[in-house]
Amino acid sequence: MSAHKQIQSQFYDYIQGGLKSDEHSIIDTHLASCTMCRCKLEELKRFIESPVFSPELPSDKLPPEYWNNFALEVEQKIRTYEIEKREYSLSLWDWLNSLFIFHKRQIIAVSSALTIVCMAITGWLLYVPTLVDEKIALPEISSSQFMEIDQKVGEYLHKSKTLLVGISNLDLEEKSPIDVTAEKKASRNLVQEARYLKNQPLDIRSARLIGDLERIQIELATIKDDAAIPRIEMLREGIHRGNLLFKIRMAESMYEMPRLMNVNNIYSGDRK
Amino acid sequence: MMAADEQQLILRVKEGDHEAYRVLVGRHMKHAYNIAYGFLIDHDDAEDIAQESFVRIYESIQSFRGEASFNTWLYRIVTNLSLNKLRQRKNTNHRITNLPHQSAMNIISPPDDTSYQDVKPIIERALHALPTLQRAVVILRHLNGLSTKQVSEILRCSEGTIKTHLHRGMKKMKTQLTEIKDEVI
Missing domain, CATH: 1.10.10 (Arc Repressor Mutant, subunit A)
Known part of the structure; x- marks a missing residue:
């Protein structure tokens, strides 16, 4: 403007x-x-x-008697409204009454059905909490144990990530056979850890990721030296397709991996 | 803010005092009628809307917390009901081509009031040619003398918007009046 x-x-x-x-x-x-x-x-x-x-008010054109009646008419309307409201509730009662008189059998049938449904719902509602309680009562784990499991998951994920990065960076261009002994050994250890973790209370996403990693690690652990290159290429493709490195990074942020952990020792024999 | 006296009256109405409500109606009925008439230009409709507004107020007085003034609440109801009525008229193809409406006003207007009868229909036609919001602002602010703040509360717009609509409305009214006057002459 x-x-x-x-x-x-x-x-x-x-x-x-x-x-x-x-x-x-x-x-x-x-x-x-x-x-x-x-x-x-x-x-x-x-x-x-x-x-x-000039603003001329229409109300000024009306005689005083009109205004005297106005309030009375409003009152009359309010009274009519109140009567209508009362009549409505009465007519509702009459309607229910007549319904009961003329359709007694149907009413009894419907009300019995409703009672059964209500009882079923009540029973179900009473039963469900006990199920929930049972579910909660099953794994009695203290917070310190939870922390320990979380730490183990964090360590496992970090080691797996190092292994997968190592696999992804292997130089397969050379025609000579490659040595994957260290990777196989690390994979065997990680499979053991994965099996242990799978029996622990984990969230669905972590459990699924550990399952995926375990499959890769089993493949890697059972790799034969003479057919290593094609198998590793297949595994790389699987890692890439499953977006596993990204998933590990996401899961790691959840488990707060201790940053100063020395993970180089996963290749316990060290590559020579 | 409401006057303490009015608050007392409302409290009494909430407790079921009919006499207190009669006093409230007496205080505000003319304003309610004038606003409704401004929109509807019809005595019977304006009367219906004004009375209906008081019935609505009575129905929901228990939920009135006094955050806005009683006037604002009442005028908002009158405005909304009047606009609904206008919408209904539009739907039933009731056009305001038969303005000036002279049924009730002619009967109750003083016989010597010829100048009013001459000019009023022209103003009404000009007013009804305005867009709804501009018309509402002109009716509430100019014809009923409410403050800009009160009009902004009734129509739930900012004061700046009200001022702009009033300015535009008055400008259009002036043009319309000149045109209609030329037409009539």
């Missing part, structure tokens, strides 16, 4: 004296320098004050 339009939108309140003193003085300052707005203000003033557009 332009400055002129903004000023002009205040003219009505300016004329009627509905502006604050600071707003009033802003308009005064503008009017002092703007002939166009001054003209517009005069036009509006003339229009508002002209007898043609």
Whole structure:
């Protein structure tokens, strides 16, 4: 909105004296320098004050008797409304009553069915908490044990990541057979860890990831030296397709892996 | 903020005092009627809407917490009911081509009020040519003399919006009045 339009939108309140003193003085300052707005203000003033557009209230044209009856009519309407409300509740009761008289058998059948349904729901509601309790009661694990499991999962994931990165970085270009003894040994150890962790209470996503990693590690542990290259290529493809390294990184952030853990010892024999 | 006296009355109405409600109705009935008439330009409809508003107020007075003033609450109900009525009229193809409406107003207007009868229909036509919100602002602010703040509360708009709509509405009214006057002459 332009400055002129903004000023002009205040003219009505300016004329009627509905502006604050600071707003009033802003308009005064503008009017002092703007002939166009001054003209517009005069036009509006003339229009508002002209007898043609003087606000004449329709209520003034009605006789006092009319207003005396007005409140009484409102009261009458309120009373009618209250009676209607009462009649509605009464008619609802009558309707239910007549329904019971004329359709006694159906009503009994329906109410019996409803009772059975209600009882079934109540029974189910009473039974479900015991099931939940049982589920909760099964693994009685203290918080320190949970922390220990979390730490183990973290370690396992970190070791798995190192192994998978190692596999991904193996140089397969050379035609000579490659030595994967260290990787096989590390995989065997990790399979043991995975089997242990699978029996622990884990969230679904971690359990699924550990399952996927375990399959890769079993493949790697049982690899034959003479067919190592094609198998490793297949495994790499599997790692890539399953987006396993990304999933491990995501899971690691959840388990807060101790950052200073020395993982180089997973290749316990060290590659020579 | 509500006057303490009005708060007392509302409390009494909440406790079931019919006399207190009669006083409240007496205080606000003319304003309610004027607002409704501004929108509907029909005595019977305006009367119906004004009375209906008071019945609605009575129905829901228990839930009135006094956050807004009683006036604002009542005028908002009157405005909404009037706008609904206008919508109903539109749906039933009731056009305001038969303005000026002269049934009830002619009967109850003083016989010597010829100048009013001449000018009023022209103003009403000009008013009804405005878009709904502009019309509502002109009716509430100019014809009923409510403050900009009160109008903004009733129509749930900012004060700036009300000022803009009023400015535009008045401008259009002026143009319309000139056009209609030329037509009539």
